[in-house]
Amino acid sequence: MLGFSKRSQKKASKSPLEIFDQYEQSKPAHQNAINALQGWNCAFPPELELNAGNLPLYADDRIDWALRTFGSIEGRTALEIGPLEGMHTHMLNCHRPARIDAIEANRLCFLRCLVTKQILNIDTASFMLGDIQAWLTEGEEIYDFALASGVLYHMADPGEFLRLLAKRTNAVFIWTHFVLEEAMPEGDVRWLPFSGKVETKLIDGIEVRYYERSYHHANANASFCGGMKDRHFWMHRDDILKLLHAFGFDDIIIRDEHLSHPGGPSFSLLARKTSSDA
Numbered sequence: 001m002l003g004f005s006k007r008s009q010k011k012a013s014k015s016p017l018e019i020f021d022q023y024e025q026s027k028p029a030h031q032n033a034i035n036a037l038q039g040w041n042c043a044f045p046p047e048l049e050l051n052a053g054n055l056p057l058y059a060d061d062r063i064d065w066a067l068r069t070f071g072s073i074e075g076r077t078a079l080e081i082g083p084l085e086g087m088h089t090h091m092l093n094c095h096r097p098a099r100i101d102a103i104e105a106n107r108l109c110f111l112r113c114l115v116t117k118q119i120l121n122i123d124t125a126s127f128m129l130g131d132i133q134a135w136l137t138e139g140e141e142i143y144d145f146a147l148a149s150g151v152l153y154h155m156a157d158p159g160e161f162l163r164l165l166a167k168r169t170n171a172v173f174i175w176t177h178f179v180l181e182e183a184m185p186e187g188d189v190r191w192l193p194f195s196g197k198v199e200t201k202l203i204d205g206i207e208v209r210y211y212e213r214s215y216h217h218a219n220a221n222a223s224f225c226g227g228m229k230d231r232h233f234w235m236h237r238d239d240i241l242k243l244l245h246a247f248g249f250d251d252i253i254i255r256d257e258h259l260s261h262p263g264g265p266s267f268s269l270l271a272r273k274t275s276s277d278a
Contacts, residue, residue, distance in 0.1 A: 033115045039108055042085040044119065057087035058120075062149065062268050064091070065255050066173035069270050073097045076144035079169060081132050082151040084109055086116030086125075092147065093122045100125035101143075103132045133157075136164035143169040152176040153234050153264075159203035159210070159243055166247035175268040178237040179211045183259040190264045199233070206246055208239040237265065244271045 019025055024032050031050055034040065040053035067073065073095050080102040083089045089102050102125050104110040110129040117127060128135075132151075146169035153176050155161045165172060184190055197212040210233035244252055249271035257267040 030115075030119045033118065037108065037112050037115065040085065040112060042087045042116075044116075048119070050119070053085070055087075057084070058090055060088060060091065060149075062175055062255065063088055063147070063173070065268075066147070066270050067091075067095060069253060069255075070145055070171055070173070070272070073145050077101075077141070079103070079143040079146040080125075081146065081148045081165075082109075082154075083113050083127065084150070086113040086120070086122060086127070088147060088149060089113070089125050089127075090116065090120045090122055093120075093124050097124055097145075101135075102127045103135050104129060105131055133161065133164065136161075136168050139168065141168070144171065145169065146172040148172055149175040149268075152240070153178070154232055156232050157201075158233055158235050159201055159208045159239070162240070162243050163203055163247060166244075166249065171270065171272040172249070173268070173270050174240075175266065176240070177234060177261070177264040177266045178240060179209070179234050180237045180259065180265045183265045190262070194234075203243060204246065206243060208243060209236045211235070234264070237267070248273045248275075250274055 024036070026032060030048070034044075034050060034052050042053045042055045042057050044050040044052055045058050073092065075096070075098050078092055078097045078100045080089055080092065080100055083102040083104050086102070089100060092100050100122075102113065104113055104127060107129065110127060113127045116122065117125065146165060148165065152158050152161065152174060193213050195212040195214065199210040199212065201208050201210050213232055213234055241252065251272040251274045253270045255268045255270070257265070259265045
């Protein structure tokens with residue numbers, strides 16, 4: 001005879017009409033999909049009346065500038081590195097490229113991208129979960145345009161990333177933080193996440209400086225959208241430009257520099273290989 005008491009039987013059968021937690025009980029709506037995932041950083045266009053994050057990246061003037069400066073991407077191929085939550089992808093999609101390959105390594109960001117794809121009808125993009133380094137190394141297609149906004153300074157090997165990316169695209173928009181000592185004097189609080197270690201790396205025989213940095217456990221937050229490893233490196237501003245030139249980007253237009261950015265000096269640029277233009 002099994003040793004179940006009446007008390008244990010009563011406890012095990014509580015609320016037989018209760019709906020399981022994994023099911024949504026409210027009227028079907030896009031907001032339910034947003035609420036199902038924690039950690040949203042980006043806002044949706046206001047006319048949709050949806051609540052997510054606060055960043056209005058669906059109307060990022062940096063991306064508008066990049067597309068105006070590059071020219072039409074209609075019918076062309078695009079690669080997006082680190083789409084975050086798909087808002088820049090939405091901007092690219094509005095220009096009707098033939099295809100966008102959007103590679104995201106953060107699992108939660110990837111799932112949020114899929115929700116954005118559904119809500120904003122991003123029909124030219126394929127979001128894929130995985131490491132961009134592997135995608136660049138193992139593939140062969142040359143993209144017409146690449147977008148790498150907010151990713152370089154999160155890399156464990158940013159110079160190697162630029163080397164691999166240069167083999168796979170004829171033009172790239174980059175927004176990134178960088179190191180510039182004269183903009184960050186000794187005692188500047190923006191140095192606090194840095195360990196103080198500076199390494200010299202050889203990328204295709206070119207010496208570049210790597211400044212070691214840590215996230216200091218920020219990755220524990222669901223909204224974390226940094227790199228894959230705590231130990232990551234920022235590059236010096238001059239070294240970024242030096243590598244881009246060395247890798248064949250002979251036309252580099254710097255849109256703006258924000259040396260007083262609270263996160264660290266930053267700039268955005270469009271780099272093109274003019275000899276590869278159609």
